[in-house]
Amino acid sequence: MDAAISIDQVTKRFGAVQAVSDVSLTVRSGEIMGFLGTNGAGKTTTIKMLLGFFAPDAGRVRIFGADPVNAAARSRIGFMPETAYYYRYLNLRELLRFYGGLCGLSAASIRARTEQLIPQVGLADAGDRLLAHYSKGMLQRAGIAQALLHDPDLLILDEPLTGLDPLARIQFRDLILALRDQGKTIFFSSHELSEAELICDRVAILKQGRLVWLGSCGDIAGDGGQNLERIFLNLLAPGTPEAPP
Amino acid sequence: MTPCCRQLAALCALSLRELYRRKDVWVVFTLGLLILAPLAAIKPYGIGGGSRHLFEIAQLLIWISAAVIAISVAGRQFPPEFEHRTIYPLLAKPVSRTTLLAGKFLGAWVASVSATGCFYLAYGLFAGAKMGIWFPAVFCQAFALHVGFLTLVTALSLLGSFCFTPTANLTVCGVVVGGMFAIGQRLPEMTAGQPAVIRALAKLIYVAAPHVEFFDLRRRVVHEWGPVGWQVVAAVLLYAVVYSGACLLLAGWIFRRRKC
Numbered sequence: 001m002d003a004a005i006s007i008d009q010v011t012k013r014f015g016a017v018q019a020v021s022d023v024s025l026t027v028r029s030g031e032i033m034g035f036l037g038t039n040g041a042g043k044t045t046t047i048k049m050l051l052g053f054f055a056p057d058a059g060r061v062r063i064f065g066a067d068p069v070n071a072a073a074r075s076r077i078g079f080m081p082e083t084a085y086y087y088r089y090l091n092l093r094e095l096l097r098f099y100g101g102l103c104g105l106s107a108a109s110i111r112a113r114t115e116q117l118i119p120q121v122g123l124a125d126a127g128d129r130l131l132a133h134y135s136k137g138m139l140q141r142a143g144i145a146q147a148l149l150h151d152p153d154l155l156i157l158d159e160p161l162t163g164l165d166p167l168a169r170i171q172f173r174d175l176i177l178a179l180r181d182q183g184k185t186i187f188f189s190s191h192e193l194s195e196a197e198l199i200c201d202r203v204a205i206l207k208q209g210r211l212v213w214l215g216s217c218g219d220i221a222g223d224g225g226q227n228l229e230r231i232f233l234n235l236l237a238p239g240t241p242e243a244p245p
Numbered sequence: 246m247t248p249c250c251r252q253l254a255a256l257c258a259l260s261l262r263e264l265y266r267r268k269d270v271w272v273v274f275t276l277g278l279l280i281l282a283p284l285a286a287i288k289p290y291g292i293g294g295g296s297r298h299l300f301e302i303a304q305l306l307i308w309i310s311a312a313v314i315a316i317s318v319a320g321r322q323f324p325p326e327f328e329h330r331t332i333y334p335l336l337a338k339p340v341s342r343t344t345l346l347a348g349k350f351l352g353a354w355v356a357s358v359s360a361t362g363c364f365y366l367a368y369g370l371f372a373g374a375k376m377g378i379w380f381p382a383v384f385c386q387a388f389a390l391h392v393g394f395l396t397l398v399t400a401l402s403l404l405g406s407f408c409f410t411p412t413a414n415l416t417v418c419g420v421v422v423g424g425m426f427a428i429g430q431r432l433p434e435m436t437a438g439q440p441a442v443i444r445a446l447a448k449l450i451y452v453a454a455p456h457v458e459f460f461d462l463r464r465r466v467v468h469e470w471g472p473v474g475w476q477v478v479a480a481v482l483l484y485a486v487v488y489s490g491a492c493l494l495l496a497g498w499i500f501r502r503r504k505c
Contacts, residue, residue: 014504048505051333051336051337052336053333053336053337053504053505054504054505071339071340071341071344072339073339074337074338074339075339077337079333079334079337080334081330081333081334081337083330085329085330085331086331086334087259087263087331089262089263089266089267090259090262094262097255098255098258098259099255099334099338100255101251101252101254101255101256101258102252102255102256102335102338102339102340103338103339104247104248104249104251104252104339105251106246106251143334146334147334150339156337
């Protein structure tokens with residue numbers, strides 16, 4: 001299969017802080033990859049490099065073979081940020097119209113996608129309400145809608161489960177699996193280990209900017225009663241020596 | 246419509262939507278009209294000619310309101326995006342930072358020009374009703390130059406928003422615009438007797454600072470002195486375009502280098 005994401009020996013430093021160190025990772029088209037790690041492990045920095053917000057100091061990042069720093073390469077990416085802040089003075093329809101325009105979609109296709117997505121993310125009754133009056137969970141759903149608006153091949157989701165109630169989590173899981181069945185690639189960072197284990201085909205774990213574990217969820221299940229939580233704790237507990245991926 | 250035009254239109258529409266959904270702009274707008282309307286109605290000291298003094302006040306108010314709207318709207322284009330992190334989904338879309346900056350500039354420009362256009366329309370109607378002269382050529386020139394002024398101030402404020410905090414940007418732009426209106430033209434004469442270092446500094450400021458006083462035709466409009474040559478208007482507008490272009494290039498350079 002083609003690589004949707006290719007991260008090759010990527011390093012990023014901010015002043016004295018080594019945010020990401022020599023990370024290499026390939027995400028195949030059509031798979032769900034979980035990107036796990038404690039706070040400050042370098043997940044968000046890696047995601048920002050995948051989105052072309054800045055280039056790595058060393059190494060190479062490619063999305064479907066293209067450099068994401070170029071705007072055209074980002075047309076195949078849908079991104080949902082960790083903190084779902086959107087323009088409070090817009091309603092959801094207006095927000096989607098705005099983002100649709102930014103994606104270069106025609107007015108007719110924006111209208112069609114909007115009417116399709118709003119019920120899909122469970123906001124059918126709230127499409128005309130100002131985002132200022134949305135709850136955190138509703139904003140997360142709005143975030144998913146804007147990420148899916150231009151029908152991207154790759155979805156990058158930064159902590160997508162934050163603020164979702166149990167019912168919304170189940171709906172989100174179903175949505176992600178349905179998108180995978182449609183051939184989409186999904187790359188998401190999370191602290192929710194049990195959810196990651198349920199959804200992901202493969203999981204990568206970062207520790208202090210280094211990739212310390214990479215494996216499939218199938219391997220975990222067959223590994224002597226291990227689960228992702230135990231692996232995560234073993235790898236990331238203070239004082240644990242770094243394991244090679 | 247090309248994708249780039251759609252992107253610019255989306256960014257422009259967002260700025261306009263924000264402008265009319267924010268209450269502070271409506272306050273400026275209502276105040277402006279409330280001040281203009283009585284000016285058109287009263288005859289000060291019972292003298293018809295006294296109206297010119299009131300028109301001068303009305304013009305001054307239009308200039309102050311337009312400058313406040315242009316500086317505040319342009320200065321608010323980027324800082325809230327960074328502060329509220331709405332910049333992340335924005336930058337993740339297939340839109341270049343140059344297009345983003347151009348769209349934000351266009352949005353702020355259209356917002357301030359349309360607000361100023363309403364002020365001018367109201368002034369033109371009130372003045373026409375009182376003096377019996379409807380939208381003379383000098384009035385149209387004054388509006389054209391005011392648009393040039395807004396172009397320059399919008400670009401300046403947008404650049405300032407990348408260099409200063411929003412409050413500092415508002416203050417710096419206000420001081421620069423107000424200062425240049427007050428003493429910009431006379432800066433070399435004022436420092437003629439000063440030591441060479443101060444004269445050189447004044448010269449530098451004179452060359453580098455935006456000469457907003459070039460755009461001011463208030464007295465010609467109020468006293469009906471007749472229009473200036475159109476080639477003068479064109480030269481001043483060209484100055485606005487070149488100065489704004491330089492500000493936007495610098496802003497684009499800072500924006501492209503900024504890590505989000």
